[in-house]
Amino acid sequence: MGTTVSGRRARLLVPGILCLLASVPALAAETQQLALPQVIESSLHNNGDLKAFREEKGIRDAGKTRAGLLPNPTLDLEGGTGTLTGSSAENNLAIGISQEFLLAGKRDKRLTVAERELEAYRWQLADRERTLAEEVKTAFYDAMLAEQRLKLTDRSIELNRQLLEVTKDRLAAGDIPELEMNLAKVELTRSEGTRIEVERALLQTRAKLFTFMGLPSGEAPAITGNLDNGFSLNKSMVDLKQLALGKRPDLKALEAEKSRGDAEIVLAQSEAIPNLTAGLAFRREATAIEVSSAEHKDTDYLIGVKLSMPIPLFDRNQAGIQEARAKRSSTESRLTAATRNVERDVETTYISVQNAEKVLSLYKSNIIPQLEENLKLTQEAYRLGEVGILSVIQEQKKFFEVSDGYLTALHARQLALVKLESAVATDINGGAQ
Template identity: 80%
Template sequence: MGTTVFGKGAWLFVPGILCFLTSAPVFAETQKLALPQVIEISLQNNGDLKSFREEKGIRDAGKNRAGLLPNPTLELNGGTGALTGSSAENSLSLGISQEFLLAGKRHKRLVIAEQELAAYRWQLADRERALREEVKMAFYDAILAEQRLNLTDRSIALNRQLLDVTKERLAAGDIPELEMNLVKVELTRSEGTRIEVERALLQNRARLFTLMGLPAIESPAIAGNLDNDLPTAKSLVDLKQLALVKRPDLKVLEAEKSKGEADIALAKSEAIPNLTAGFTVTREATTIEVGGVEGKDTDYIVGVKLSIPIPVFDKNQAGIQEARAKRSTTDSRFTAATRRAEREVETAHASYLNADKILSLYKSNIIPQLEENLKLTQEAYRLGEVGILAVIQEQKKFFESNEAYLTALHSRQLALTKLEAAVGVSFD
């Protein structure tokens, strides 16, 4: 009876296990991630970017602190005449004072805090820009490795077909055994190359998944190709102007320039001291002796106190000088960053044009001609018009050129990625 119950419970438990296993989030079995999805996941899960987003709380706290007023001060004073032989005389004073910020200091501090928050937002956008560039380059590295793997598989397939042809011709007595052995060597070399390319693919995918912030157990498939024609219709002058408007690192410096102006305004306001106003209530008990008779008297005194430092020696000259120096430094940094951005756009644009020219040569002339040459050489070998070495050399030339073609495609994509990062926009 007990065994039967246990058996039924076990059968009920098995579907639960299967359900748990099938519900695990395994990307490789459910979908292939295209580049936009890869970038979106990276922006959400990248560890460095997530930690920098958490720093927004620091800026928010700084803004809250800038808007706070000074705390009031409570004062309590007491005195007694017991130590001087007048124990009946005493006094008790209770007062409260408040410092008032003059010259709009509180508002100016809030302006500075807002500028710091704006600079942080642009810093976050700049980090996202850098991450997009890095993710795109890692994505295209992985796609290149995948396509190189496909090219290697094609090489293996052609060498196997050639091996079948040599076996048939050897059986017919048309060729020596040496020719078949040469093809076997080429097949083995192709298989060894595939192992190396597969290792490079694993490394590139691991780097991409690290940037995406995925756990080690998740290895989703990616979908994409290198042959994406995205012509940049804008001229170099337009791209430079666009970079000066769109690049977030320049926006950071613009926010810092605005903050520098606010720092100077606050430093000038700090030259005007703050006013402290106080309100006190004092109770005094005294004794008066008249004709040998001692009388007691209690008085209540209400007082108001105003105090303000006199700016004779310190008019915050050092603070104003420091704020102006920081503002000047920011101006110099902004000028240098602007020139650097323009040079980056020029370099990236020239690299993209050069990569596109090289790629067009492969597309229009080299690859089609090599395809035709390989087919003619293979057919000539079947007919016995050329030797095996001619076929092997033609296949080597074909696959080396195709690998160079893939490299040219990859180089153009990387050049386009760098151009997008230099301008600060996406051409998709």
């Protein structure tokens, strides 16, 4: 029965505390309100580093275009004259064209390598989007924590002002010495100083978030959200590992690089076969023969075909094949290590979420329900003269320390969930990132 009443208290008081912490002056109607999904969308669209990496797609597209191009034909022109050697009547003129032909399917194999490179780039881009989304979510919840702490310090200032008013009334009535009123003034000043520090931290976290979003320096939209979204983890670690291995874009990128390595080996092996060059030439030759003091001129027209191919005697692209195999082996090792790291990331973040949930449940079930009530009882007892002002100050400090610890626990749970979703590369509630 006691457990049921305590649980009911927790359900009633926790939302009350959160609502109390969330009470701030209303923003102007024209202020833009951005929730987490809009913040992530804006960051993925406007982040400077990500936009720069997207532009690199043109480099991969150019590589694919280059791989599909055929070698240019070669035009040969040749002319000769016998004027300088005393045979002015003799001359020749030749024009020819030659074309290199790629053998062993080199063009298709180069296209395959370029396509694998483009596929790896797409997964690398998706991985950068995943890591950026994690950083944005972390910065978002850091800003939410700073905002909640700012509201908590406002509550502290208000309570210390109320305490100061009570001490003034009791001092006027002769119930307390002036020292107690001075102590209340000190507590009020201290809470106002704390607010300045918390506000500075809020500005820093918001500036970091706006940097991720790629906003101009003059823009500062309002960020809306909360630290307690009522999320519950209902998937096992085994299921999450399977999701991660199937969806992590960094693993997909390494798999694409491994496939590209296989294609590069095939291409390097085909490069061992030299290409054939075929040429067609037209030649005109004018000659002069002197017979019995008479010069006889003759003109011949010739058409020739030329075939040439390097002899693969010394260089059979052994170095290229060795290099391609070494790259492929390196990629395979990195893929194996990355797979192990992904599984370890999921395990670590899954346990972190569970631990954060346990800490949060302690606050909700055992600490928070009595916190507000104890503060009110102590304040009323001081008003009636049953306890001294130090008891009130101590209880207020305990209230705000515990409340700040509760906010920290909410924040830690959210960050653990963010890291878990990033490790799995999936929104735990459904759709891939």
